[in-house]
Amino acid sequence: MQEYYHSVTLDKEKCMGCTNCIKKCPTEAIRVRDGKAHIIAERCIDCGECIRVCPYHAKIAVTDPLSSINRFKYKIALPAPTLYGQFKKITDIEKVLVGLEALGFDHVFEVARGADFVTEFTKRQMADSDSPRPVISSACPAIVRLIQVRFPELIPNLADIQSPMEMAAQIAKEEFSQKHRVSKEDIGAFFITPCAAKMTAIRNPVGFDRSSVDGAISILDIYGPLSTVMRENTPSKVPGRFQNATFRGVAWANAGGEVDSLDMDNHLAVNGIDSVIKVLEEIEGNRLSDLDFFEGLACIGGCVGGPLAFENSFVAQTRLKKLIHKMESPKPLSPREVDDAIEIYNWRLDKDILPKPVMKLDDNISMAIRKMEEMERIYGDLPGLDCGSCGSPSCRSFAEDIVRGYASEFDCIIKLKEKVRILAQEMIELSDSVPTGREGRAKGEEEPYEDK
Amino acid sequence: MTRKDRMNSSMIQVYEIESGNFTKAGEAAGNIKKLLRQLGIDAGVVRRVSIAAYEAEMNMVIHSIGGIIKILIDPEAITFKARDTGPGIEDIELAMKEGYSTATDFARELGFGAGMGLPNIKKCSDDFIIKSEVGVGTRLEARFNIST
Ligand SMILES: Nc1ncnc2c1ncn2[C@@H]1O[C@H](COP(=O)(O)OP(=O)(O)OP(=O)(O)O)[C@@H](O)[C@H]1O
Ligand code: SF4
Ligand SMILES: [Mg+2]
Numbered sequence: 001m002q003e004y005y006h007s008v009t010l011d012k013e014k015c016m017g018c019t020n021c022i023k024k025c026p027t028e029a030i031r032v033r034d035g036k037a038h039i040i041a042e043r044c045i046d047c048g049e050c051i052r053v054c055p056y057h058a059k060i061a062v063t064d065p066l067s068s069i070n071r072f073k074y075k076i077a078l079p080a081p082t083l084y085g086q087f088k089k090i091t092d093i094e095k096v097l098v099g100l101e102a103l104g105f106d107h108v109f110e111v112a113r114g115a116d117f118v119t120e121f122t123k124r125q126m127a128d129s130d131s132p133r134p135v136i137s138s139a140c141p142a143i144v145r146l147i148q149v150r151f152p153e154l155i156p157n158l159a160d161i162q163s164p165m166e167m168a169a170q171i172a173k174e175e176f177s178q179k180h181r182v183s184k185e186d187i188g189a190f191f192i193t194p195c196a197a198k199m200t201a202i203r204n205p206v207g208f209d210r211s212s213v214d215g216a217i218s219i220l221d222i223y224g225p226l227s228t229v230m231r232e233n234t235p236s237k238v239p240g241r242f243q244n245a246t247f248r249g250v251a252w253a254n255a256g257g258e259v260d261s262l263d264m265d266n267h268l269a270v271n272g273i274d275s276v277i278k279v280l281e282e283i284e285g286n287r288l289s290d291l292d293f294f295e296g297l298a299c300i301g302g303c304v305g306g307p308l309a310f311e312n313s314f315v316a317q318t319r320l321k322k323l324i325h326k327m328e329s330p331k332p333l334s335p336r337e338v339d340d341a342i343e344i345y346n347w348r349l350d351k352d353i354l355p356k357p358v359m360k361l362d363d364n365i366s367m368a369i370r371k372m373e374e375m376e377r378i379y380g381d382l383p384g385l386d387c388g389s390c391g392s393p394s395c396r397s398f399a400e401d402i403v404r405g406y407a408s409e410f411d412c413i414i415k416l417k418e419k420v421r422i423l424a425q426e427m428i429e430l431s432d433s434v435p436t437g438r439e440g441r442a443k444g445e446e447e448p449y450e451d452k
Numbered sequence: 453m454t455r456k457d458r459m460n461s462s463m464i465q466v467y468e469i470e471s472g473n474f475t476k477a478g479e480a481a482g483n484i485k486k487l488l489r490q491l492g493i494d495a496g497v498v499r500r501v502s503i504a505a506y507e508a509e510m511n512m513v514i515h516s517i518g519g520i521i522k523i524l525i526d527p528e529a530i531t532f533k534a535r536d537t538g539p540g541i542e543d544i545e546l547a548m549k550e551g552y553s554t555a556t557d558f559a560r561e562l563g564f565g566a567g568m569g570l571p572n573i574k575k576c577s578d579d580f581i582i583k584s585e586v587g588v589g590t591r592l593e594a595r596f597n598i599s600t
Binding site: 373 | 491
């Protein structure tokens, strides 16, 4: 496993070297050097902000092509509930699920069903644990990574529960292998994703060793073929073959869906990474200590606003709300089902989540202090425009980059201009002191011979 | 690390705190947190210093006529100092009691005034001194050991 796999990457050809992405990145993970953006791998949390902001579409999320499912003998699709909100006039979730089957999957298992389980696990964990409050949802991988990088003090607050996607994959594989008496090794589970961070979470999980999900297919990629088969498909199939999630599980696609399903008083749901950062700062400062549960989603509107979703997030959100409203009353999981699941599946995160102190200047604190002072000195000399022309997101981070040895003072165009002005001045002075033509004589030149 | 090394590396940062300016309130504490994190200080210590700094800063914004915050960092410890120019605290023992507060209704509406700030600063720090004189001002010092 690579330590720093990222789904979010740069298409170098398309990058124009502008400053849009460096300014928007919540972990200051992007620099422009030699006219192209570079993502600092240790810092990137795959939130997808740069994908959304890049006017040249040079930031992309790498996902798996649909054809990659053929690596496996049996293929299971795990659609995120966000997928349902992508289709106009959707009234029946089953239609989407049957459509996925027609694209070559042997089975379809809703991630919303996985969410139903996660809700029950969370309720149980909240009831009998003395973990620090508020418990912070670990469902959004971008937020988990944000906490590792920017809020390491809050790692103990993260719910140590698997994501709905992982639960869905585990359950789907188990059930399929039981029913058809096939080896789990032969089954591939593929997440249909609105999310780049989830792709990274599959390749490089945090809090456990190996993902049960075998790949992720972007909603953007599957939207075309899926809507075609949905149009052509005459729903001759038995209804309700795949659909089994409650409306509460489906509601996880929208911001606030998770806390709503928990039925709890002191909770808070916040979406959009900038807003989440503000609230995490409050939690870190112990200023929200009466809160029991916090749901933070990196994307505005929640997963419907994911960077790989096709439909406008507000439109999709409204559609989903209507759909949920019309869904039959939920068939909640029975306590028995939950007990069994707790028995069979790895529902907890079993590995420590480690802080990623990528902001620190040096491992040695004395050295770090010296670098910091150097940084302050450099910063004091900079114009303070935060223009980004140097390729760093702000004058302060530019000073940091110089101290770290990744940039030099004259990458700042204001500094460069100042230097050029001084040099020009010196040149003028120099040229004034040099003889011009035959009238004057340079120093040491012999007196011309004079006729007497 | 040699002795000289330790002596050479220390730094001071100073922040000015304005009375009643709620748009800026919390900025100094936020900057201090970022600074400590860049220095690679242990996460638990960073959290304790940030909480203390925030409480002290807010007290200056809410209760004082303004002042300065200083943070001194060397490889062994972090020293946090807050000093304002008035009005001072009459009865420090009372002020240090959990739940005691003279916060105005306005400050209470903003969520302050639980009377927990000063006790919290004391709880978070390894060493804590507060001195105050009515008409002169309040000085507060909190030390945090850096465990290595
Ligand atoms: N810098 C200061 N100048 C003047 N008075 C102060 C100062 N700091 C604290 N006090 C006094 O001490 C009291 C207790 O302070 P403390 O921080 O414990 O509680 P609070 O600020 O009132 O409420 P909280 O901090 O919980 O929001 C304050 O109400 C105020 O009367
Ligand atoms: S909000 Fe949802 S789509 Fe966006 S990063 Fe988090 S998990 Fe992914
Ligand atoms: Mg206070």
